Amino acid sequence: MTTIANFEAKxxxxxxxxxxxxxxxDFLARTVRRESVTGYEDTVAGLYAEFFESRGWPALxxxxxxxAAATAQGTTSTEPRxxxxxxxxxxxRHCRPGTPVxxxxxxxxxxxxxxxxxxxxxxxxxxxxxxxxxxxxxVDTKGGIAAALYALAALDEADVDLPFDVAVELVVGEETxxxxxxxxxxxxxxxxxxxxxxxxxxxxxxxxxxxLFFTVEVTGRAAHTSVPWHGVDVGPKVIEIYQxxxxxxxxxxxxxxxxxxxxxxxxxxxxxxxxxxxWRAAVPARGSxxxxxxxxxxxxxxxxxxxxxxxxxxxAAQDPWLVEYPPLIRWDNQGLASWETPDADxxxxxxxxxxxxxxxxxxxxxxxxxxxxxxxxxxxxxxxVFGPGDMRFAHSPNEKIAEHDVVEATHILANALLTWAExxxxxxx
Numbered sequence: 267m268t269t270i271a272n273f274e275a276k277x278x279x280x281x282x283x284x285x286x287x288x289x290x291x292d293f294l295a296r297t298v299r300r301e302s303v304t305g306y307e308d309t310v311a312g313l314y315a316e317f318f319e320s321r322g323w324p325a326l327x328x329x330x331x332x333x334a335a336a337t338a339q340g341t342t343s344t345e346p347r348x349x350x351x352x353x354x355x356x357x358x359r360h361c362r363p364g365t366p367v368x369x370x371x372x373x374x375x376x377x378x379x380x381x382x383x384x385x386x387x388x389x390x391x392x393x394x395x396x397x398x399x400x401x402x403x404x405v406d407t408k409g410g411i412a413a414a415l416y417a418l419a420a421l422d423e424a425d426v427d428l429p430f431d432v433a434v435e436l437v438v439g440e441e442t443x444x445x446x447x448x449x450x451x452x453x454x455x456x457x458x459x460x461x462x463x464x465x466x467x468x469x470x471x472x473x474x475x476x477x478l479f480f481t482v483e484v485t486g487r488a489a490h491t492s493v494p495w496h497g498v499d500v501g502p503k504v505i506e507i508y509q510x511x512x513x514x515x516x517x518x519x520x521x522x523x524x525x526x527x528x529x530x531x532x533x534x535x536x537x538x539x540x541x542x543x544x545w546r547a548a549v550p551a552r553g554s555x556x557x558x559x560x561x562x563x564x565x566x567x568x569x570x571x572x573x574x575x576x577x578x579x580x581x582a583a584q585d586p587w588l589v590e591y592p593p594l595i596r597w598d599n600q601g602l603a604s605w606e607t608p609d610a611d612x613x614x615x616x617x618x619x620x621x622x623x624x625x626x627x628x629x630x631x632x633x634x635x636x637x638x639x640x641x642x643x644x645x646x647x648x649x650x651v652f653g654p655g656d657m658r659f660a661h662s663p664n665e666k667i668a669e670h671d672v673v674e675a676t677h678i679l680a681n682a683l684l685t686w687a688e689x690x691x692x693x694x695x
Contacts, residue, residue: 291669373440472630613650
């Protein structure tokens with residue numbers, strides 16, 4: 267076996283990554299061509315299982331229907347095809363009982379395509395053009411998964427033996443409930459740490475705001491539109507609530523900041539849908555708006571819920587109708603936790619050193635997007651987010667990822683694992 271500290275070994279790993287570049291990018295394109303929208307992850311799961319099986323590495327299929335997480339989350343009633351879906355849990359070389367484990371986590375489900383007319387290529391084409399791989403899931407997160415798998419392949423090519431096992435958990439349902447990662451935690455509850463392979467443009471993400479999803483429902487009174495004065499129109503009332511919530515979001519954005527999240531808002535409050543009325547010849551008697559409110563690390567979910575509730579109540583208090591028929595606030599998830607990992611944590615150090623050994627400067631950031639890192643940190647797992655690609659292409663028409671970014675991330679991940687192995691074998695005093 268190759269000794270980790272051997273500089274020649276590090277060069278061998280880098281050479282192996284470069285030699286496998288075309289194979290890596292072809293594999294990524296093939297995974298993008300599998301239309302693995304949440305609920306149909308089985309369309310691509312087999313391709314990932316084959317990666318491990320072709321190398322003789324252990325790979326476990328973890329049926330979602332057999333996990334406590336599925337039952338606890340009510341997934342059988344809220345997500346489709348539970349009996350057909352499974353996580354793929356693969357290992358680098360071997361799975362040794364009692365051996366510490368480092369985990370690479372990526373989700374194999376993608377969001378639906380609702381805007382195909384705006385795409386330059388078919389959404390699941392996997393076309394390689396202009397230095398990018400195009401298609402839904404390329405950046406979120408099949409590019410990161412491909413980089414992780416081929417980082418391990420490069421270590422294997424260089425005959426590197428690691429002092430810990432490396433598990434790759436390829437999970438379902440991240441885009442909805444996070445049930446796949448919750449289920450994976452049942453299989454590997456204790457781990458040295460986890461790298462979540464979301465697109466960060468190569469940055470090491472150590473902090474993220476969380477979020478709560480909400481819906482506000484407003485009731486009016488219907489009337490024929492020829493005599494609208496006999497009804498109570500919910501339209502202006504919904505708009506007032508919308509404006510009040512927007513103001514709340516601005517106030518929170520100005521007050522709640524973080525040095526690693528220098529965005530217009532570290533805790534975005536955004537309304538995603540507004541629904542008013544239902545019949546053109548009737549005064550709108552029902553209306554609703556749904557959105558998300560960001561939660562800073564250290565903030566209590568109940569305090570954030572209370573702030574939003576008070577905002578809506580203040581609008582209602584100024585309207586005699588809403589005093590009698592107050593808006594109903596519904597919380598549509600349990601809350602995705604905010605999280606922060608110390609800079610000195612082994613997973614952060616390994617990734618930072620991985621960048622340095624790849625010839626790149628430090629790049630540490632925060633993010634406002636929710637992902638499964640919040641689940642892992644809540645479970646007490648050392649976690650950082652890292653992956654190739656720009657988040658702005660995720661969930662968007664013409665989703666794509668630069669091939670250079672994928673290859674670069676492969677080098678960084680391989681170097682990060684080498685660093686982590688050295689740290690485990692020679693812990694600092």
